[in-house]
Amino acid sequence: MTFTKVNNKVVRVDLNQSGPIIARRGAMLFYTGTVHFSPHQVPGAGGIPGMGGITAMAGRIMQGEHEATMIAQGNGVVHYGFRGLETHIVDMSAGGELRVEASRLLAHTSGLQSAVVQASAAPAAAGGGGGGLLGALRGAATGMVTGTGMFTTQLSGYGAAVLLAHGGIIELQVGGPAPVFVDPQSFVAALGPVRTDLKSTMSWRNAGRTGGESLQLECTGQGIVYVQASEEKL
Amino acid sequence: MSVVLNPSHLVGNDNLPGNNYAYCIDLQSPWFLSKGAMIAYYGQIQFTALTHGLQGQLLQMVAHQFSAPLYLGDYVVAEGYGKLILGDRGYDINSYDLDDGNLTIRAANLLAFEPGLSLNQSIVPGFLTLIGTGKFLASSNGPVIFAEPPLRVDPEALVGWADCPSPSHHFDESWVTGFVAAGARMFGVQSGEERQFDFTGAGTVLIQSSEKVIDDSSVVRMIEGQLPGLTSSGLQRINHAVSSQLQQQQQF
Numbered sequence: 355m356t357f358t359k360v361n362n363k364v365v366r367v368d369l370n371q372s373g374p375i376i377a378r379r380g381a382m383l384f385y386t387g388t389v390h391f392s393p394h395q396v397p398g399a400g401g402i403p404g405m406g407g408i409t410a411m412a413g414r415i416m417q418g419e420h421e422a423t424m425i426a427q428g429n430g431v432v433h434y435g436f437r438g439l440e441t442h443i444v445d446m447s448a449g450g451e452l453r454v455e456a457s458r459l460l461a462h463t464s465g466l467q468s469a470v471v472q473a474s475a476a477p478a479a480a481g482g483g484g485g486g487l488l489g490a491l492r493g494a495a496t497g498m499v500t501g502t503g504m505f506t507t508q509l510s511g512y513g514a515a516v517l518l519a520h521g522g523i524i525e526l527q528v529g530g531p532a533p534v535f536v537d538p539q540s541f542v543a544a545l546g547p548v549r550t551d552l553k554s555t556m557s558w559r560n561a562g563r564t565g566g567e568s569l570q571l572e573c574t575g576q577g578i579v580y581v582q583a584s585e586e587k588l
Numbered sequence: 589m590s591v592v593l594n595p596s597h598l599v600g601n602d603n604l605p606g607n608n609y610a611y612c613i614d615l616q617s618p619w620f621l622s623k624g625a626m627i628a629y630y631g632q633i634q635f636t637a638l639t640h641g642l643q644g645q646l647l648q649m650v651a652h653q654f655s656a657p658l659y660l661g662d663y664v665v666a667e668g669y670g671k672l673i674l675g676d677r678g679y680d681i682n683s684y685d686l687d688d689g690n691l692t693i694r695a696a697n698l699l700a701f702e703p704g705l706s707l708n709q710s711i712v713p714g715f716l717t718l719i720g721t722g723k724f725l726a727s728s729n730g731p732v733i734f735a736e737p738p739l740r741v742d743p744e745a746l747v748g749w750a751d752c753p754s755p756s757h758h759f760d761e762s763w764v765t766g767f768v769a770a771g772a773r774m775f776g777v778q779s780g781e782e783r784q785f786d787f788t789g790a791g792t793v794l795i796q797s798s799e800k801v802i803d804d805s806s807v808v809r810m811i812e813g814q815l816p817g818l819t820s821s822g823l824q825r826i827n828h829a830v831s832s833q834l835q836q837q838q839q840f
Contacts, residue, residue, distance in 0.1 A: 363730035436797070
């Protein structure tokens with residue numbers, strides 16, 4: 355494994371084995387060896403040449419799908435943790451897609467490509483996808499409920515990533531005979547071609563009498579959904 | 589599953605059974621206690637502030653063992669007999685024994701200590717040094733990680749250090765070598781990890797998962813205490829630094 359759990363709240367990574375690591379700013383706890391930290395995706399610098407960097411970054415900030423990140427390079431062992439939140443390592447050495455809110459992503463290997471995608475749409479592999487106006491509306495509704503944007507970060511490729519959660523993380527297998535429903539505020543991430551749709555049991559008849567569980571995310575497809583044991587937003 | 593506590597069953601000087609977040613002291617002699625750390629007690633225990641109301645022997649003890657004037661208001665003396673239960677923000681609590689040793693710890697993480705230890709204000713702001721022989725209790729966000737120098741630690745993640753790993757500041761600004769990066773730096777882009785504490789030498793460093801600093805009142809008090817001696821240009825510079833820092837915090 356690239357990342358190793360030290361305890362529930364801290365992971366360690368050996369840069370010699372993993373290569374450069376991209377992590378949330380302020381998440382480095384301590385390190386040994388010669389390691390250099392630099393901002394990842396400085397406007398106009400690194401990655402995309404020319405003006406592409408600026409516009410891409412501005413776009414991400416507008417979508418609310420942005421956390422300042424930095425990249426660690428060099429030789430040594432780095433420990434990561436963030437404000438005492440629980441961490442969970444997702445192994446993607448066999449390749450795959452992970453969709454996670456930027457605020458719930460602690461670190462990932464630099465081999466994973468990150469992109470911003472629409473929150474309610476499924477990855478292309480699942481086929482279909484809630485495009486069009488209806489999809490956008492649904493995305494907006496999801497955003498309002500979960501307190502996050504209409505968009506989410508998608509990591510794809512080969513490597514490993516570390517998730518953040520308030521309270522422990524539970525893995526739910528999606529794709530069995532029974533559908534999986536998740537409270538939008540407990541939803542952390544989805545691995546593989548999983549489609550998440552917001553379902554509402556609320557209507558004019560039962561308005562105000564729904565017990566606060568009227569909105570649920572229905573997860574369909576094949577993969578794993580990560581859920582935290584808390585409804586706290588990050 | 590859940591056990592109802594009973595003073596005759598409680599094991600003194602240990603964590604509560606199956607609970608890392610609370611600790612029970614079997615109080616026989618006075619202890620120094622962080623204000624607000626007590627969550628419950630059995631028996632006859634008095635809590636006296638250090639700043640006033642102390643008399644006789646206790647006053648002597650405080651005068652001898654407590655040389656951290658900035659923190660006088662943050663600790664009380666617990667005296668009497670009984671079982672004293674402590675908790676702190678849901679953090680893990682551990683007890684440590686010092687045998688004629690020294691350990692420096694973040695003030696916010698020091699919960700209690702025996703008067704056999706003397707408390708001294710560290711020259712690193714916000715930290716306290718314990719010297720002598722005795723037991724003390726410290727809290728940490730998640731289990732404490734022990735590491736040996738040489739290493740560099742994020743200031744927010746540092747709990748403390750024992751013996752003498754001579755801490756110093758380390759500023760990692762090497763990424764500013766490129767032309768564009770230097771420009772970005774001028775516009776206030778920061779890596780966020782450029783300031784670290786560097787430890788070298790023999791000793792042990794104690795680390796936790798980083799915390800959002802809740803209580804920095806002691807550091808604020810120390811800065812305030814030094815303001816009267818400053819020139820007006822110095823004050824203006826501080827004013828400028830404070831306002832730019834405030835602006836940055838509001839951005840995130």
